Amino acid sequence: MSTQKIQSYLSKPEKLLLGVCAVLSIKTNMPSLALRIGFIAFTIIFIPLAILSYLILFLAIVSKKSKAINLALTGTLLGVPLSYYFQTEMVQNWRGSGGIISYLVSLPSILEEYHNYVGSAWDIVSNIILAMLVCAAIGGTIGYYLEKNSKRKQV
Template identity: 50%
Template sequence: MDAQKIKTYFSKPDKLLLGVASTLSYKANIPTFLIRIGILIITLVFIPIGILMYLFLYFTLVLKKGKTVSFSLSGLILGIPLSYYFQPEMIKNWRGGTGVFGYFLNIPTILEQYDQLVGNGWSIFGNILLSMIIFGCLGAFMGYYLDKNKSKKPS
């Protein structure tokens, strides 16, 4: 691929993947090229944060289903890495306490090792589901509140 093809690929005004960059470019009046490169850099440096940020922007900017649905779906997605705070100390200190990022990236390995050592890997999975439900409900309440206040304001 030559440099011209790469430049035209990143500077397209239409959507490439879910339309986040083109929608954000239109709303913020920023070149699409800069937004796509910024999202790419954030995703490569902070893998789970970049992906979650992209999905959050998709739910809040591109979907036209209202803020209740967008915020609840975003809460469900964010509930997975945030379930770290609902886990027992043994999981938090796994391999020297790698934190939320290490936990998020190694969930299958953690489940397998915890099941071998303790014998109840499903409790970890239950904590993840509980966190997704809690943060999904919080997101739904926030979205509902924002939609409700938006409809009260005179245009």
């Protein structure tokens, strides 16, 4: 693939991944290639924060079409802190009962210490993924029924 094809692919105004950079480039009159490179660099440096900010920008700026998708993504984002309730009591009370905030702040150290002293930290990660999926399903279902009822009222 030539560099010209790669550059034209990355600088096209249409959406590549959820359309966040394309919409931002139109609203800010910046080249979409610069925004995409910026998001890639931001993702390499701060992976979880970049993914969350990208999804928040998608919900805030781009996605105004489907309530089901918006609420499913919102549920996925809320699933990370709510995964605290999917964890065992040992993980919830790791260094005293600090609640959800201390759980989120000390999650990397919890994973490391759990892996070193108890066993595989994939138990905690799988509970986080489970919470994200459950919250996404709940949000998507609520959005689907809200969309269905709003279409019924319009007719």
